[in-house]
Amino acid sequence: MDGLYFQVEGRTKVSSSVITGKTLLLRFCYPLSIFGDIEFWQKVVVQSQVEAVQPSTFLFIDKRIVETELMKDPVFLNKLLFHRIKNQLAFFRGRKIGELFVNDTT
Secondary structure: OOEEEEEEEOOEEEEEEOOOOEEEEEEEEOOOEEEOHHHHHHOOOOOOEEEEOOOOEEEEEEHHHHHHOHHHOHHHHHHHHHHHHHHHHHHHHHHHHHOOOEEEOO
């Protein structure tokens, strides 16, 4: 991932492909959602797809700026940690509901 994306307008849908070839809806996102944080922290490739379901606007911060400037800012780190915990709780709470929204991509 080349940086962090902050959704500042619109509505997006985050999904992931499953082994059966279907798409699993993970969540709907609204401002102020953050994208790329999992890939940034865990140093992994992109794990999900984001699709705008309404016209959306994003703010992008290059990973070099995140690494050299923002990782030293306790307020930024606190907000990022809060966002991660909130998303994890929402994911586990909605997991069973999300499994109902599997789309066939074939």
